Amino acid sequence: MTLVDFPNSSSAAPRIERVRHELKRRVLTVAAIERLTPGMLRISFGGEDLSDFVSLGADDHVKIFIPTEAGEPERRDYTPRRYDNASRSLVIDFAVHEAGPATQWALEARLGDTLEIGGPRGSAIISADVKHWLLIGDETALPAIGRRIEEAGPDQRITSIVAISDMDDRQVFETAADVKTLWACRPLDQAADPSALLALVKDIELQPETFLWIAAEASVTRALRAHLVDERGHPLSWTKAAGYWVIGKADAHEKF
Ligand SMILES: Cc1cc2nc3c(=O)[nH]c(=O)nc-3n(C[C@H](O)[C@H](O)[C@H](O)COP(=O)(O)OP(=O)(O)OC[C@H]3O[C@@H](n4cnc5c(N)ncnc54)[C@H](O)[C@@H]3O)c2cc1C
Numbered sequence: 001m002t003l004v005d006f007p008n009s010s011s012a013a014p015r016i017e018r019v020r021h022e023l024k025r026r027v028l029t030v031a032a033i034e035r036l037t038p039g040m041l042r043i044s045f046g047g048e049d050l051s052d053f054v055s056l057g058a059d060d061h062v063k064i065f066i067p068t069e070a071g072e073p074e075r076r077d078y079t080p081r082r083y084d085n086a087s088r089s090l091v092i093d094f095a096v097h098e099a100g101p102a103t104q105w106a107l108e109a110r111l112g113d114t115l116e117i118g119g120p121r122g123s124a125i126i127s128a129d130v131k132h133w134l135l136i137g138d139e140t141a142l143p144a145i146g147r148r149i150e151e152a153g154p155d156q157r158i159t160s161i162v163a164i165s166d167m168d169d170r171q172v173f174e175t176a177a178d179v180k181t182l183w184a185c186r187p188l189d190q191a192a193d194p195s196a197l198l199a200l201v202k203d204i205e206l207q208p209e210t211f212l213w214i215a216a217e218a219s220v221t222r223a224l225r226a227h228l229v230d231e232r233g234h235p236l237s238w239t240k241a242a243g244y245w246v247i248g249k250a251d252a253h254e255k256f
Contacts, residue, residue, distance in 0.1 A: 013237035014211060015127040021054055023121055025065075028090065030113045037169040039139060039188075041094045041106050042081075045115065050088040055080040057123035058148035059213070059240075064092075065116040066101040073116070076102035076251055077244075079143040080120065082150075090117075093146075095139035097188055100250050124240075128153070132210040135160040136201060136224055138191055140244040141215035142171065148213070152177035161200050163191070163216065191216075192247035194223035201227060211238050218243025218254035225256065 026049035036042040055062075060080055065073040082091040094106035105115070135145045135158060145160050152158055156177040164170065165188040173179070186196035197216070201224060206212075212234055214221050225241045228234045243254030 012209065013235070014130045014209075017125040017127075018122060019056055019125065020122045021120055023119060024049075024052075025116055025118045026050065026053065028115050028117060030109050030111055030115070031089065033109060033111065036093065037171065038166055039096050039164065039169045040142070040171075041096055043092055043094065043106060043109055045090045045092070046088050048088060050083065050090055051085055053080075053083055053085060053090060055083060055120050055123060057120075057125050058151055059144040059215070060120040060123050062092075062120055063118040064102060064105075065118065066105050068101070074101040074251065075118075076100070077253065078102070079147065081143040081147055093143040095142070097139070097191070126211060126240075130209070130211045131156055132207050133158040134204065134206065134210050134212045136162075136197060136212075136214045136216070138163040138197075138216040138220065138244070139165075139169070144215065145213075146171060146173050149173040149175045149177060149179055152179075154178075159204065161197060161204070163197050163220075165191075192219055194220040197224060198227060206232060206234055209238065210234075212240070214239075214241040215244045218246045218252075221254070222256065 028045035028047045031046035032044040034042040061077040062080055063075045064078050065075055067073050078092045080090055081093045137145055142162055149158055150173050152175055154176040158177050158179045161182045163184040163186055167185055170183050182200050184196035184200050214224050221241050221243050229239055241256050246252035
């Protein structure tokens with residue numbers, strides 16, 4: 001599991017409900033492929049196995065299994081960006097980068113190809129009482145950030161700060177919430193350098209009872225968390241942070 005559970009240490013800490021799901025493997029079929037932005041490939045999957053797919057949290061993840069010649073598949077974590085049981089559909093957004101097996105698979109995917117997925121194993125549902133959010137991340141976090149924004153209600157105020165490598169990679173989300181989106185543009189080969197995100201984060205006013213969610217390359221997440229929690233005193237019980245990947249390492253994520 002990638003994401004870190006911080007104990008709810010203060011009485012005012014938000015409720016986080018953890019729901020376990022039956023661990024199931026599903027075989028899906030590629031139903032549509034769209035180059036959403038230059039750096040993001042959106043693949044829509046279909047298949048009867050999606051009739052009982054469940055993902056209750058915006059930052060849930062599924063394992064995707066990439067077949068290899070060696071036999072044992074490669075496994076990578078991806079966010080269920082959107083799904084619909086009735087139409088048996090699941091959307092996954094793949095950030096395009098120096099391609100490992102998962103990215104390579106997505107780049108080469110054709111209509112009708114199949115992909116096996118497992119999970120989500122569980123969902124962490126943050127109480128709807130949380131009204132203020134600060135969502136920070138890179139391209140790999142954008143699916144979870146987009147989903148959170150789209151699922152938010154009209155009484156929620158969200159600031160998102162996302163690192164991208166091209167202003168054309170900005171995305172627009174349909175939402176009832178009051179959203180302010182900031183984009184930190186930096187070359188992809190600087191994706192493990194926190195400077196671009198930190199420069200924007202430093203000017204952000206942190207209101208009390210703001211839920212802080214961070215996911216990016218692990219050292220970037222660590223630097224952002226150090227700034228916001230250690231230096232500026234944002235409570236850990238209002239924070240969820242994860243390294244969604246680690247520079248130079250395949251299939252890596254970091255727990256904090
Ligand atoms: C909970 C969770 C949810 C995630 N959701 C998504 C999602 O919805 N969409 C998505 O695109 N990614 C997502 N990721 C990140 C994704 O799992 C990793 O980027 C993964 O390493 C990609 O697999 P790969 O086979 O392409 O590369 P790997 O074989 O794992 O890595 C190959 C090389 O690529 C580099 N690399 C890996 N990721 C990146 C990157 N993003 N940018 C630049 N270089 C990179 C590594 O340093 C490594 O040297 C998620 C990760 C987690 C933990």
